[in-house]
Amino acid sequence: MKSKKTLPAKYDPTVLEEKWQKIWDENKTYHVDIENAKNPFYNLMMFPYPSAEGLHVGNMYAFTGTDIYGRFQRMQGKDVLEPIGLDGFGIHSENYAIKVGRTPKEHAAISEKNFYRQLHLIGNGFDWERKVETYDPKYYKWTQWLFIQLFNQGLAYRKKAPVNFCPKDLTVLADEQVIDGKCERCGTEVEKRNLEQWFFQITKYADRLLKNIEGLDWSDKVRIAQRNWIGKKEGINITYPIENAKETVTIFTTRPDTNFGATFIALAPENPLVAKITTAEHKKEVEEYLKAASQKSDIERQAEGREKTGVFTGAYAINHLTGYKMPIWVSDFVLMGFGTGALVGVPGHDKRDFEFATKFHLEIKRVVVGSDNDTSPITAIEQVQEDEGTMINSDFLNGMDIHKATEKIMDYIEEKGWGKRVATYHLRDWLISRQRYWGPPIPLINCPKCGWQPVPEKDLPVLLPDVENWKPTGTGESPLAQLTDWVKTTCPKCSGPAKRETDVSDTFLDSAWYFFRYTSTDIDSAPFDTKRVKKWLPVTMYIGGAEHSVLHLLYSRFVTMVLSDMKLIGFEEPFAKFRAHGLIIKDGAKMSKSKGNVVVPDAYIKKFGADTLRTYLMFLGPFSQGGDFSDSGIEGMHRFLKRVWFIAHEFSENPSEEALSEESLRIMHKAIKKATEEISNLRYNTAIAALMEWYNFVSNRSKTQGQPLTKQELETFIKILAPFAPHMTEEIWQSISGNDSQFRSLHKQSWPTFEAKYLAESSITVVVQVNGKVRDNMTIVAGKEQKQVEEQALALEKIKKYTEAKQVGKIIYVPNKLINIVVKE
RNA sequence: GCCGAGGUGGCGGAAUGGUAUACGCGGUAGUCUCAAAAACUACUAGUCGCAAGGCUGUAAGGGUUCGACUCCCUUCCUCGGCACCA
Numbered sequence: 009m010k011s012k013k014t015l016p017a018k019y020d021p022t023v024l025e026e027k028w029q030k031i032w033d034e035n036k037t038y039h040v041d042i043e044n045a046k047n048p049f050y051n052l053m054m055f056p057y058p059s060a061e062g063l064h065v066g067n068m069y070a071f072t073g074t075d076i077y078g079r080f081q082r083m084q085g086k087d088v089l090e091p092i093g094l095d096g097f098g099i100h101s102e103n104y105a106i107k108v109g110r111t112p113k114e115h116a117a118i119s120e121k122n123f124y125r126q127l128h129l130i131g132n133g134f135d136w137e138r139k140v141e142t143y144d145p146k147y148y149k150w151t152q153w154l155f156i157q158l159f160n161q162g163l164a165y166r167k168k169a170p171v172n173f174c175p176k177d178l179t180v181l182a183d184e185q186v187i188d189g190k191c192e193r194c195g196t197e198v199e200k201r202n203l204e205q206w207f208f209q210i211t212k213y214a215d216r217l218l219k220n221i222e223g224l225d226w227s228d229k230v231r232i233a234q235r236n237w238i239g240k241k242e243g244i245n246i247t248y249p250i251e252n253a254k255e256t257v258t259i260f261t262t263r264p265d266t267n268f269g270a271t272f273i274a275l276a277p278e279n280p281l282v283a284k285i286t287t288a289e290h291k292k293e294v295e296e297y298l299k300a301a302s303q304k305s306d307i308e309r310q311a312e313g314r315e316k317t318g319v320f321t322g323a324y325a326i327n328h329l330t331g332y333k334m335p336i337w338v339s340d341f342v343l344m345g346f347g348t349g350a351l352v353g354v355p356g357h358d359k360r361d362f363e364f365a366t367k368f369h370l371e372i373k374r375v376v377v378g379s380d381n382d383t384s385p386i387t388a389i390e391q392v393q394e395d396e397g398t399m400i401n402s403d404f405l406n407g408m409d410i411h412k413a414t415e416k417i418m419d420y421i422e423e424k425g426w427g428k429r430v431a432t433y434h435l436r437d438w439l440i441s442r443q444r445y446w447g448p449p450i451p452l453i454n455c456p457k458c459g460w461q462p463v464p465e466k467d468l469p470v471l472l473p474d475v476e477n478w479k480p481t482g483t484g485e486s487p488l489a490q491l492t493d494w495v496k497t498t499c500p501k502c503s504g505p506a507k508r509e510t511d512v513s514d515t516f517l518d519s520a521w522y523f524f525r526y527t528s529t530d531i532d533s534a535p536f537d538t539k540r541v542k543k544w545l546p547v548t549m550y551i552g553g554a555e556h557s558v559l560h561l562l563y564s565r566f567v568t569m570v571l572s573d574m575k576l577i578g579f580e581e582p583f584a585k586f587r588a589h590g591l592i593i594k595d596g597a598k599m600s601k602s603k604g605n606v607v608v609p610d611a612y613i614k615k616f617g618a619d620t621l622r623t624y625l626m627f628l629g630p631f632s633q634g635g636d637f638s639d640s641g642i643e644g645m646h647r648f649l650k651r652v653w654f655i656a657h658e659f660s661e662n663p664s665e666e667a668l669s670e671e672s673l674r675i676m677h678k679a680i681k682k683a684t685e686e687i688s689n690l691r692y693n694t695a696i697a698a699l700m701e702w703y704n705f706v707s708n709r710s711k712t713q714g715q716p717l718t719k720q721e722l723e724t725f726i727k728i729l730a731p732f733a734p735h736m737t738e739e740i741w742q743s744i745s746g747n748d749s750q751f752r753s754l755h756k757q758s759w760p761t762f763e764a765k766y767l768a769e770s771s772i773t774v775v776v777q778v779n780g781k782v783r784d785n786m787t788i789v790a791g792k793e794q795k796q797v798e799e800q801a802l803a804l805e806k807i808k809k810y811t812e813a814k815q816v817g818k819i820i821y822v823p824n825k826l827i828n829i830v831v832k833e
Numbered sequence: 834g835c836c837g838a839g840g841u842g843g844c845g846g847a848a849u850g851g852u853a854u855a856c857g858c859g860g861u862a863g864u865c866u867c868a869a870a871a872a873c874u875a876c877u878a879g880u881c882g883c884a885a886g887g888c889u890g891u892a893a894g895g896g897u898u899c900g901a902c903u904c905c906c907u908u909c910c911u912c913g914g915c916a917c918c919a
Binding site: 228229233237239241243259260261262263274316339340341342343345346347350352353354358359360361363432434554555557558596624627629633635636640642643648651693694696697698699700704711775776777779780781785817818820822826828829830 | 834835836837838839844845846847851852855856857858859872873874886898899900901912913914915917918919
């Protein structure tokens, strides 16, 4: 009996895919029992910004790759939670709304519809009952709740700070959102402004955030990026007396070993000490410098390059070690936010210090000799020894390696009470407030009597009011500040008149906890159900773009730690396993609307079907690597799926033909093994290649030996193909499986397993090399003794040619694989 | 400058230290067709040779090894991130 009548002759993905998406929806095929699941597997993909252009193939690549992993796990018997949502609050969405002349709310409604439509089209196995939209009051109620928890833990504080201000977006930006001195969103040059802002004290968690990295199963490059971002540096704070003054100056250094060569001190312009120590005769000059420095943007500073500027305060600090009078300067290359906002200059052994000293004719002392043994005075920047060397001109440190000297001198300084070992971090506190409209209002009330008070939980959410003037004001205040009625409120503590905070919180707060919410979208009484969180979290597998290696992951980790400290959850780290996927680029550049190279999947889905596009995207290269999108190969993938479709009509159900040869079994089990391993490692391209090789074998066998595909082979084949091309494989599966009235999806069948006994070959081809060069090959019986293999190899005509009249030395035998005969010339 | 990833046919890419270029795209020739498309078959790193077969080849140069795309050193280039961080 051949060919099942139920499988249509023509492969028509448009009809097929719509049909199955509907059936899956109706049957809740991908819905998971959140309370009772036995083998919970939380398969999470980073939820997208619903940009106006809609989902592009870059998004689709990420989602499909994650979905394949989820489908694979589901077929391994896991109860897979695979939710999706939209990260729709924030500047990005608001700016787009401004551009198209809609309110952010209107825009959100439109893009939401479009995104969910597209997310259906690509055929992912989402649980559609667990959606999250960050701009939904039911969601941001709990974002506000989270803010209050941080506030109550003493982790939210307010301070006036020089902040990055984007004059185009009219808002404050976090340090992380400033790229090359420009706004991450719009590319406008960022200004420095002094504004009152809310901060989260993430630095308090720096050490834990750093330490926990060790135990995470994450892509290495992401772990390294996190480590670098936290940027812990061990060093020492040294306090120097100031000549003729009661003040002292404290600097941070990681290189106290060079302290015998210290010849000046430099302070950041913002350092409060500047005003206190500047002598009368230098006052005017210093004030002018401070004023100029405060007006300079980062871009202007960069434009000046490494050309150092600075001004002398007239004061001197005394170097304990040498008694040297170190002039105290002010320079904008010293950063207030790092260390103590002051440094000690060792121009002989630090390139920046050298430049500064050269420019202002300060003394340069050599205290380290490098491997070049140059002991001459340092007059050129090439002579500046930074990373290695031996101490000289440094009293009791002389002759020591610099690293040893560093430890020695730190002990000494601490002993003398001149300083103390400290660690500093690159990580800064999280600037959380935004003078914008499209975000969750910060749920705090300022009472003239009681100070800042959180909005009581029963009053949450603080709804974002619908207002006419929602566009940024540029006054340094949120548009919400104009709503006097809304701002006016009563103090939750004393019931006196009070004012609401009018800033909204940073979008990164929205996305720092959404993975908790997915488990509990049906619950209104709490941010999440603790039992469900215990069951499903930490997230089993998290997949997302490397561009979020630092910010989103770090903030999520921070929030999770805080919740853990509050005993609301029983773990510190939110993502057990994280893998970064590659980026799909187009013509060598990242897809972006401004470059006009955005590829939208819709047209390809219409022409070839989602199955083809999915499989094609995954075949492009390793998932972690991404690739350059070109449609040149997509026809080939479509061809492959069509071949599978046709061969599925011609399988044999004749029991006498069912018996597979040893070779056929071996090829099948090899394919299962290879595909399973490759999918586990997110190497989808080679998994697909393994399927193709198997297909080629069967197709060839069918033609040359007349043995068609067997039912067993077909079933196995479409199961492995199922995660990649879920629609067509489902159709084939339904046509070959029994006529059960109940719908049993292919995607809930168990994954094929391979058996080692079928993998072994009875006769094997062994490569024969002479001096490492392949000269011949031969077939041997598996497991043959080395001696016999050697004899067989040496007897080969082609090999004789190379061994004749020469002395055969060593013979290396790699069992069942290769034999290498070494001959001497 | 620092950190990270990478450099393999015409192209995307494949190779636990063991036959380099699997799989796919593209190309060439053929089958089918009135013709074309589709589909199918064969070939497809360079080079010498009628062939058998040889030689050369994984950015460049060196090293370790019986054997190196793979490990080590030096250099060059591309991409991504950070950047006056003491």
